[in-house]
Amino acid sequence: MTIFFYTKTDAYGEFSNFSKHGIEEDGEWWPTVEHYFQAQKFEDKSYQEKIRTAYSSKQAAELGRSRKVPIRADWELVKDEIMFRAVLKKFKTHDKLKELLLSTGVQEIVENAPGDYYWGIGKNGTGLNKLGKILVSVREQLKI
Numbered sequence: 001m002t003i004f005f006y007t008k009t010d011a012y013g014e015f016s017n018f019s020k021h022g023i024e025e026d027g028e029w030w031p032t033v034e035h036y037f038q039a040q041k042f043e044d045k046s047y048q049e050k051i052r053t054a055y056s057s058k059q060a061a062e063l064g065r066s067r068k069v070p071i072r073a074d075w076e077l078v079k080d081e082i083m084f085r086a087v088l089k090k091f092k093t094h095d096k097l098k099e100l101l102l103s104t105g106v107q108e109i110v111e112n113a114p115g116d117y118y119w120g121i122g123k124n125g126t127g128l129n130k131l132g133k134i135l136v137s138v139r140e141q142l143k144i
């Protein structure tokens with residue numbers, strides 16, 4: 001069976017980066033993985049802080065997707081590794097989430113995000129599902 005997730009309130013919503021499960025990175029507390037991931041797009045420290053303190057993951061995503069502030073030149077090269085590290089930290093930080101992820105066994109995990117053909121599968125199912133694949137890699141890492 002395949003595990004699909006997308007919104008925070010549906011089954012496996014905890015797998016979304018928008019879920020309220022914070023992580024500590026770079027000596028700071030980030031309210032969600034989304035806050036951390038979006039902030040890493042920028043070299044501007046004050047803009048990073050604006051994203052870190054955004055009142056919701058949705059607002060953090062909006063700030064991170066704005067191009068009023070330039071993003072780092074190497075973003076496309078580093079974004080997968082940054083996402084993996086942040087998601088791994090989330091599941092190492094929250095024991096209940098770790099249990100939930102391990103309970104999925106060997107099943108495929110899919111971010112059913114209609115508008116996202118990179119991290120999710122997009123509207124027609126042809127997206128790359130990078131986040132789902134990262135969750136599977138994190139699950140493997142947690143078993144070691």
Ligand SMILES: Nc1nc(O)c(N)c(N[C@@H]2O[C@H](COP(=O)(O)O)[C@@H](O)[C@H]2O)n1
Nearest residue numbers: 006017018034064065113115116119131
């Ligand atoms: N809930 C939700 N809504 C969307 O519109 C989405 N695109 C996603 N996917 C998540 O978006 C994050 C990365 O977005 P960008 O690379 O900045 O566009 C990442 O957390 C995906 O899982 N989720």
